Amino acid sequence: MGNRKSIRVLRIGHRYVRDYRTLTHLCLVARAFGAEAIYLEELDDGLLEGVKEVNEAWGGDFQVVRAPSWKKVVREAKEEGRLVIHLTMYGIPVQERVRKLAAHDRFLVVVGGPKVPGEVYQMADHNVAVTSQPHSEVAALAVMLHELQGGEELKKEFGHSRMKIIPSEKGKRVDRLT
Amino acid sequence: MGNRKSIRVLRIGHRYVRDYRTLTHLCLVARAFGAEAIYLEELDDGLLEGVKEVNEAWGGDFQVVRAPSWKKVVREAKEEGRLVIHLTMYGIPVQERVRKLAAHDRFLVVVGGPKVPGEVYQMADHNVAVTSQPHSEVAALAVMLHELQGGEELKKEFGHSRMKIIPSEKGKRVDRLT
Numbered sequence: 302m303g304n305r306k307s308i309r310v311l312r313i314g315h316r317y318v319r320d321y322r323t324l325t326h327l328c329l330v331a332r333a334f335g336a337e338a339i340y341l342e343e344l345d346d347g348l349l350e351g352v353k354e355v356n357e358a359w360g361g362d363f364q365v366v367r368a369p370s371w372k373k374v375v376r377e378a379k380e381e382g383r384l385v386i387h388l389t390m391y392g393i394p395v396q397e398r399v400r401k402l403a404a405h406d407r408f409l410v411v412v413g414g415p416k417v418p419g420e421v422y423q424m425a426d427h428n429v430a431v432t433s434q435p436h437s438e439v440a441a442l443a444v445m446l447h448e449l450q451g452g453e454e455l456k457k458e459f460g461h462s463r464m465k466i467i468p469s470e471k472g473k474r475v476d477r478l479t
Numbered sequence: 480m481g482n483r484k485s486i487r488v489l490r491i492g493h494r495y496v497r498d499y500r501t502l503t504h505l506c507l508v509a510r511a512f513g514a515e516a517i518y519l520e521e522l523d524d525g526l527l528e529g530v531k532e533v534n535e536a537w538g539g540d541f542q543v544v545r546a547p548s549w550k551k552v553v554r555e556a557k558e559e560g561r562l563v564i565h566l567t568m569y570g571i572p573v574q575e576r577v578r579k580l581a582a583h584d585r586f587l588v589v590v591g592g593p594k595v596p597g598e599v600y601q602m603a604d605h606n607v608a609v610t611s612q613p614h615s616e617v618a619a620l621a622v623m624l625h626e627l628q629g630g631e632e633l634k635k636e637f638g639h640s641r642m643k644i645i646p647s648e649k650g651k652r653v654d655r656l657t
Contacts, residue, residue, distance in 0.1 A: 326501070359612055
């Protein structure tokens with residue numbers, strides 16, 4: 302364990318219809334890499350149900366939260382003392398900031414699509430780039446969460462679950478609670 | 480710079496039609512995180528064109544290579560002295576292997592979809608898990624490439640390009656060659 306950080310994720314942008322799979326990946330990456338919750342401006346029952354099933358099968362109580370106003374989520378995070386980090390390829394390289402950022406314990410990590418409102422850049426405490434190249438918000442989120450927790454998130458235990466992987470050199474081993 | 484590793488990526492699995500976006504993200508993550516090339520079993524002109532445009536705009540000569548036989552790619556990689564790392568949630572946790580793996584200089588990193596043939600587990604030198612939780616092959620690839628290169632990939636220069644980001648505290652700055 303050893304990981305006592307509290308991390309929440311906010312996804313900004315209304316592109317879900319064409320991008321359902323990316324959104325699912327964002328939720329599962331947030332969960333697998335130790336965040337408590339993800340806020341989404343829009344969500345549908347399929348997505349909620351999917352994440353619920355993953356929690357039931359694999360453990361933990363990761364939350365998907367509907368957030369009609371992203372600004373409210375950012376403001377409340379600041380009031381709670383969370384550091385607000387906006388991931389953007391235009392920001393300061395993560396490797397130049399990671400030490401300073403990882404000294405904090407409570408975060409809101411904001412992930413945007415291509416049409417992020419300009420105000421996000423102003424409201425965030427830090428605008429941070431995971432490479433200054435175009436790639437994937439899913440990958441940027443994973444690397445950011447990994448760096449903020451110094452790799453401790455990889456050891457996270459998800460508690461009671463129906464299935465649990467037994468790591469193997471070759472092949473697949475899964476403990477199944479019946 | 481300082482990064483002298485040679486990394487190629489192989490994507491196994493025939494699910495492209497439903498999963499075009501994930502495939503694009505895999506290509507862009509491989510490129511942004513310092514790989515030289517990605518091998519795909521199937522590809523279409525749109526994807527090739529998209530990556531070509533990213534290279535032209537943002538630099539570098541990342542290659543997308545059609546590979547009708549994944550086994551041939553794995554065999555040739557081994558003949559070339561590449562360490563073959565298969566990313567799978569069923570594998571050995573990355574944090575237990577990363578030191579040993581990162582001591583090598585030449586890699587083939589294999590990324591699978593849900594229906595990976597069982598032989599991959601046998602042919603790979605290492606089956607490695609980036610968390611033992613379900614999430615995203617895009618995220619797993621990013622974290623693996625990040626760990627193999629000890630973060631050096633974040634400093635990679637992409638050479639001559641039409642556009643180049645000037646990292647900013649707030650907002651967007653792009654140098655455009657006209």
